[in-house]
Amino acid sequence: MKAVTLRANWKPREGYVLGRRDVEGRRTYLGSQIWHSPKVEVVEKDVPKIGPTEVLIEVKACGICGSDVHMAQTDEEGYMLYPGLTALPVTLGHEFAGVVVEAGELAFNKRTNRPFEVGEPVCAEEMLWCGSCQPCADGYPNHCERLEEIGFTCDGGFAQYLKIDAKYCWSLEPLRGVYSEDDIFLAGSLVEPTCVAYNAVIERGGGIRPGDNVVIIGGGPIGLAAVAILKRAGAACVILSEPSASRARLGLPLGATHIINPLKETVWERVLEITKGMGAKLYLEASGLPHLVYPDIEKAIWEGRQLNSVVVVVARSDAKMPVFGEVYQVRRASLVGSQGHSGHGNFPRAISAMATGTDMTAMITKRISLEEVPENLKLLQTDKEEGKITVLPWRGN
Missing domain, CATH: 3.90.180.10 (Medium-chain alcohol dehydrogenases, catalytic domain)
Known part of the structure; x- marks a missing residue:
């Protein structure tokens, strides 16, 4: 073979x-x-x-x-x-x-x-x-x-x-x-990458309540799967930050409500503009470019009114994250890592979601x-x- x-x-x-x-x-x-x-x-x-x-x-x-x-x-x-x-x-x-x-x-x-x-x-x-x-x-x-x-x-x-x-x-x-x-x-x-996203935003990130806002940084397959999962979970604003216009467009039928081009716009400012100053309950780092994206995530948390935000790291990278502890302390925010897809019934749930409209x-x-x-x-x-x-x-x- x-x-x-x-x-x-x-x-x-x-x-x-x-x-x-x-x-x-x-x-x-x-x-x-x-x-x-x-x-x-x-x-x-x-x-x-x-x-x-x-x-x-x-x-x-x-x-x-x-x-x-x-x-x-x-x-x-x-x-x-x-x-x-x-x-x-x-x-x-x-x-x-x-x-x-x-x-x-x-x-x-x-x-x-x-x-x-x-x-x-x-x-x-x-x-x-x-x-x-x-x-x-x-x-x-x-x-x-x-x-x-x-x-x-x-x-x-x-x-x-x-x-x-x-x-x-x-x-x-x-x-x-x-x-x-x-x-x-x-x-x-697509079940396996969908379960990677599911594990990140639902299991490790703790999920959301209907009406929460979310930000997905990176429109690759994991980021796109997270868009679909979080929209189905009831997110109000599903904001996708992705520099590629063609990849960003793929997010729209999956549930993205807003697209940000980080090469042309300041991400944290657009997030606060879209959410009318609130910011997001969950931020997913799916770009693999921590040195570029974390300053924007932290600025959105710091300047926004949303407490208890969760930042989930799912992308793999050799680069170190520039993390400022004061942001997480003052804004009661959390930073969690997510690896893999197994456990907690992720696979049957993803298959069930696909069988019923996702x-x-x-x-x-x-x-x-x-x-x-x-x-x-x-x-x-x-x-x-x-x-x-x-x-x-x-x-x-």
Whole structure:
């Protein structure tokens, strides 16, 4: 089968000391400090063999995530930009949906409480939690101490087939009758990024009350998903700050009520103008440019009348945040981090929302084959006009 793999050289930066969970030559929790000269290529691989609790999935759709782009992108010294957990070489891709073509005898479907059947449409979690460490036992699988990640440490969805333990799979049957047969898988490939946004704004950010105002900084897929989630949750003003006109326009059908171009307008002033001096209850940082956006967020909190604002950090970045503690103390504001998507029923809730009117497929702007992945990963390093580019592994050049 065809698969898109990433390789890189193990070359720790001068002065970097491996952590206790790093594995020399293979695995690190800080990819941007280790991996040098990443290279993406389309290769031939064997179809995976499954175990008794696993399913084999024929991939029908897999979205390109910003992390895929950053894993293939380098800084001026040739090091990978992505700062997170990585083990190379690996098949990329983690926002996938497909159909079960083989299931182990102990591969149970949570929807039916019976073994998966061939033909079941599914998506899956990207974070493979162990279920037995302290964070997992406490209900925080996103912070598993033995974490593995599809497309980061084990082979992912930029391939014709992949295997995964059934406990991470979620049925897409609720989408039947709502989407066409092909669109079920397009929608299914957006469940994972939607759950990242859901975890950020609802679980970590604490959610909102109907009538609250919200600000989303960054109109990539996570930011756009947050727009849809917060509008459905009852936000009055859903303000999206995004410099790309084409990406900003994608926010309108998803629920954005106001668009700010940060290259042409002062964000904090426009936020206070739109909200008539109140500011927002929730600010989502989804741009990955903390040094540029935090001064505006803090100014809006400081000058606005809204107390108890929550700032949620969801974008990954090596850059440090310029945070002024006085703002958070005086205005009773909170700053919280958000990682991942699992737990708290996020996946079934996202699928249910999609089945009842929240159509995320509006953010898909381009569909490509596996052979076109390398060139599009390169394109996305500089071109910020596309929304979500989705890979259709069954499509040939």
